Amino acid sequence: MTNNEIDKLVTAMGGLLQTKASPDINFVIVKNVLAGKYKWALNNLKKPIVSENWVHQCWKEHRVVPHDSYRVLPFSGLTISVTQMPSHEREEIKKIVLQNGGKYSAELIEKSTHLVCDISLIIYIILL
Known part of the structure; x- marks a missing residue:
């Protein structure tokens, strides 16, 4: 899924997708632990780091779903x-x-x- 596709879903649900590092975010969406965003979020934020599947599930259920089962595990992508x-x-x-x-x-x-x-x-x- 591209950033553009994620942006469309997030925007349609009333959110704002920020592609640059910022402390003003609620969730970090990454594909795996190799992503620079993952390392930044892990070291600098106390925010949930979730997979793209979380965005799809939120879209499907028309609500912000619990993120625990969508968090990016430490060896994801390795x-x-x-x-x-x-x-x-x-x-x-x-x-x-x-x-x-x-x-x-x-x-x-x-x-x-x-x-x-x-x-x-x-x-x-x-x-x-």
């Missing part, structure tokens, strides 16, 4: 890969990643944004 870890640790990491909105990959893939590995592997690589 693909986390794991290597050199025992299977029980991999499963725990997978569970945490999925519960927090991320995608999990047991192997390093091109779309990976983060890699979790045993610290001894990193030390080995540095020593080479």
Whole structure:
């Protein structure tokens, strides 16, 4: 969904979409945690950070719906890969990643944004 589409929905519901950082906002709408707005809001505001789906649901119900189930989770937009870890640790990491909105990959893939590995592997690589 583009900013223009979100703007139309927000305006039709009597709101004002601000695309620049401002402390005068009620909600921050982002696609994922990689967005600059997310980092700014997380570090500077005490306002809810929600997904675009929240705007759609507000439009659908013709009211401001509770935002808790639409908040952007800490790993939203991240693909986390794991290597050199025992299977029980991999499963725990997978569970945490999925519960927090991320995608999990047991192997390093091109779309990976983060890699979790045993610290001894990193030390080995540095020593080479």
